[in-house]
Amino acid sequence: MNIISVGVNHKTAPIEIRERISLSEVQNKEFITGLISGGLAHEAMVLSTCNRTELYVVPAMHEVTGEYLKDYIISFRDARKDVRPEHFFSRFYCGTARHLFEVSSAIDSLILGEGQILGQVKEAYRIAAEVQAAGILITRLCHTAFSVAKKVKTKTKIMEGAVSVSYAAVELAQKIFSNLSMKKILLVGAGETGELAAKHMFAKNARNIVITNRTQSKAEALAEELGTNRVLPFESYKEHLHEFDIIITAVSTKDYIITEADMHGAMQKRRLKPVIILDLGLPRNADPEIGKLQNMFLKDIDALKHIIDKNLERRSLELPKVHSIIDEELVAFGQWINTLKVRPTIVDLQSKFIEIKEKELERYRYKVSEEELRRMEHLTDRIMKKILHHPIKMLKAPISTSDNMPSRVDLVRNVFDLEEPNQSH
Amino acid sequence: MNNIILDNTPLFILTQVVSMLYIVTTILYGAHFFKDSQSAKKYKQPALVLTVLTHLVYLGLLTSIAGYRIGYSTFNIMTMVALTLTTTYFFIEFTTKSDKTGFFVIAFATGAELISSIMTAQTSSTSPSFTGIGMGVHLIAAIFGFSAIAIAGLYSFLYLLLFRQIQRNRFELLFQRLPNLEVLERLIMHAVAFGFIFLSVTLFAGMVEQNATGGVINISDPKLVTLGLIWLIYGTSIFIRPLLGWDIKHMAYLLIFLFVFITLLITLMAVFSPTFHSISL
Numbered sequence: 029m030n031i032i033s034v035g036v037n038h039k040t041a042p043i044e045i046r047e048r049i050s051l052s053e054v055q056n057k058e059f060i061t062g063l064i065s066g067g068l069a070h071e072a073m074v075l076s077t078c079n080r081t082e083l084y085v086v087p088a089m090h091e092v093t094g095e096y097l098k099d100y101i102i103s104f105r106d107a108r109k110d111v112r113p114e115h116f117f118s119r120f121y122c123g124t125a126r127h128l129f130e131v132s133s134a135i136d137s138l139i140l141g142e143g144q145i146l147g148q149v150k151e152a153y154r155i156a157a158e159v160q161a162a163g164i165l166i167t168r169l170c171h172t173a174f175s176v177a178k179k180v181k182t183k184t185k186i187m188e189g190a191v192s193v194s195y196a197a198v199e200l201a202q203k204i205f206s207n208l209s210m211k212k213i214l215l216v217g218a219g220e221t222g223e224l225a226a227k228h229m230f231a232k233n234a235r236n237i238v239i240t241n242r243t244q245s246k247a248e249a250l251a252e253e254l255g256t257n258r259v260l261p262f263e264s265y266k267e268h269l270h271e272f273d274i275i276i277t278a279v280s281t282k283d284y285i286i287t288e289a290d291m292h293g294a295m296q297k298r299r300l301k302p303v304i305i306l307d308l309g310l311p312r313n314a315d316p317e318i319g320k321l322q323n324m325f326l327k328d329i330d331a332l333k334h335i336i337d338k339n340l341e342r343r344s345l346e347l348p349k350v351h352s353i354i355d356e357e358l359v360a361f362g363q364w365i366n367t368l369k370v371r372p373t374i375v376d377l378q379s380k381f382i383e384i385k386e387k388e389l390e391r392y393r394y395k396v397s398e399e400e401l402r403r404m405e406h407l408t409d410r411i412m413k414k415i416l417h418h419p420i421k422m423l424k425a426p427i428s429t430s431d432n433m434p435s436r437v438d439l440v441r442n443v444f445d446l447e448e449p450n451q452s453h
Numbered sequence: 454m455n456n457i458i459l460d461n462t463p464l465f466i467l468t469q470v471v472s473m474l475y476i477v478t479t480i481l482y483g484a485h486f487f488k489d490s491q492s493a494k495k496y497k498q499p500a501l502v503l504t505v506l507t508h509l510v511y512l513g514l515l516t517s518i519a520g521y522r523i524g525y526s527t528f529n530i531m532t533m534v535a536l537t538l539t540t541t542y543f544f545i546e547f548t549t550k551s552d553k554t555g556f557f558v559i560a561f562a563t564g565a566e567l568i569s570s571i572m573t574a575q576t577s578s579t580s581p582s583f584t585g586i587g588m589g590v591h592l593i594a595a596i597f598g599f600s601a602i603a604i605a606g607l608y609s610f611l612y613l614l615l616f617r618q619i620q621r622n623r624f625e626l627l628f629q630r631l632p633n634l635e636v637l638e639r640l641i642m643h644a645v646a647f648g649f650i651f652l653s654v655t656l657f658a659g660m661v662e663q664n665a666t667g668g669v670i671n672i673s674d675p676k677l678v679t680l681g682l683i684w685l686i687y688g689t690s691i692f693i694r695p696l697l698g699w700d701i702k703h704m705a706y707l708l709i710f711l712f713v714f715i716t717l718l719i720t721l722m723a724v725f726s727p728t729f730h731s732i733s734l
Contacts, residue, residue: 202633203633203634204633205633206633322700323700331622335624
């Protein structure tokens with residue numbers, strides 16, 4: 029029994045290729061339904077995100093190989109002109125399992141340890157299950173992947189620390205102030221970057237957020253969304269600078285909107301209480317000279333990227349721990365796969381003994397009473413279970429490689445004179 | 454040789470054990486802070502508790518020799534300071550749930566304990582012991598006062614360290630592991646307030662005791678002048694921010710200076726003077 033995975037991701041193909049191959053939910057369902065109903069696969073799942081499109085397939089015939097599946101998805105997306113098989117990766121059996129475990133743990137992601145991928149894997153599994161394309165193997169594979177991801181999240185620090193500019197800004201603010209809910213925050217600019225930073229602040233219990241924007245209505249909309257409903261007119265916000273502990277600027281402008289003179293005056297009014305200015309603008313919104321003022325922390329995007337780099341560095345140090353968790357789970361998954369191989373033999377063995385039992389009991393059916401027959405049946409059941417216990421235990425026993433499995437199966441089949449198994453899934 | 458440590462086997466062994474426990478606890482706290490060692494994280498708190506308990510047993514045995522009265526030699530004061538520091542830190546860790554500053558406080562306590570045990574082992578005479586409740590209060594308050602000064606100094610140092618790390622965009626280990634600036638500031642201010650209270654009690658109890666024993670208070674006594682000056686600076690520093698608009702950064706420099714100055718003073722006295730005060734035996 030094999031499980032193949034092929035796909036494109038940020039490591040194997042540029043973005044235009046990934047875009048070309050990606051599948052919407054509807055296409056995803058259509059694709060895996062086609063594989064199953066066409067008799068090509070017993071089970072199938074497609075993981076399609078902005079960075080990857082990967083197929084996980086349990087083939088139903090020998091012809092269905094990695095190359096076949098690459099060609100199949102290229103033709104399904106009508107992308108022969110743009111996409112070539114070289115853009116894909118291929119994995120088989122344990123390689124497939126390892127790959128999905130790495131993907132779910134977010135160590136195969138573009139941003140190491142990003143938190144979205146597990147949800148996307150769960151979504152891919154949900155879609156496959158919805159169209160009855162997730163059988164015993166893919167279900168087990170996915171659930172093991174979820175468990176790996178959970179272990180990785182709890183036992184390692186692979187997801188710790190900010191890896192986005194807006195979140196790094198919050199992390200930095202928390203290194204200066206202990207309780208953001210007690211701090212007054214000014215957001216200058218209600219664009220996408222500012223909005224994201226404000227939402228991160230809000231998530232960390234900051235509630236005293238005042239918004240100012242050139243377009244007043246945009247500021248009001250964001251304030252309403254955050255539930256602060258506090259807006260300052262853009263023309264007069266500078267008069268209130270001294271009131272704020274944290275100032276976030278994210279405005280598109282060529283000139284500095286906050287000057288050294290502005291902040292000097294504000295600091296005098298504040299009696300030098302610390303202030304942090306998080307300048308998320310590009311070009312910068314705050315005069316760099318401000319950073320020289322006493323008790324003033326001025327941080328621009330470059331400074332925040334330092335935090336991100338350090339966090340990514342720290343995350344990468346966790347990789348050996350993640351790999352060891354994956355290795356552990358991979359061994360257990362491999363053992364489980366091996367037990368699947370012996371399942372038909374166990375079923376045949378039990379059936380054979382039941383058949384013998386029933387034949388022998390039939391000979392006594394009219395020679396003994398009903399009560400005696402029931403006792404005999406009970407007795408033979410117990411004898412049968414005891415005889416079968418050891419062979420079944422031996423078949424299920426863990427093995428270091430799958431090479432020993434056929435010899436074990438053959439031995440049992442020969443000893444108990446079982447018929448050749450059919451090669452169905 | 455007439456030495457209370459060397460002449461008493463259990464006390465000699467306990468001295469070594471206490472010193473070793475301080476070193477082990479410091480190593481564990483250091484390994485957790487700098488290397489993020491999980492085994493160090495697991496064992497550091499039990500090690501801290503064991504150290505404090507063993508130190509208490511050691512002090513009990515040490516004072517039992519003088520009829521459960523502590524001699525106020527500089528070495529005894531230093532071992533008491535080590536115990537007070539670790540106990541204070543133990544209290545901070547268990548109440549604030551923050552174990553990020555332990556290494557720095559316990560390392561200093563370990564230094565004090567090591568100097569104390571080495572110097573005590575080399576001293577061939579027992580130091581005078583205090584009698585009277587006034588002297589007891591004076592001594593205990595002085596020990597707690599110095600512990601508060603040490604904690605204020607150490608946390609001021611950490612505050613400046615983190616402040617500079619943030620200013621210079623050096624988001625390294627200290628940035629990651631230390632508590633935030635506001636928490637450090639709160640710890641500093643609490644330590645200063647406690648320091649001022651205990652120094653006030655030290656001064657007051659000392660004067661009461663001096664009067665009670667019929668001694669004349671010599672206001673030109675350098676120790677008294679120094680203590681008075683330190684008490685005044687600490688008292689002023691509590692109100693210095695609202696009065697002069699000083700920020701915590703400048704206060705931190707002052708507190709570090711005072712901490713270093715007092716530590717040097719105590720160390721010099723440990724070398725050149727067996728006791729803090731001249732005693733008429």
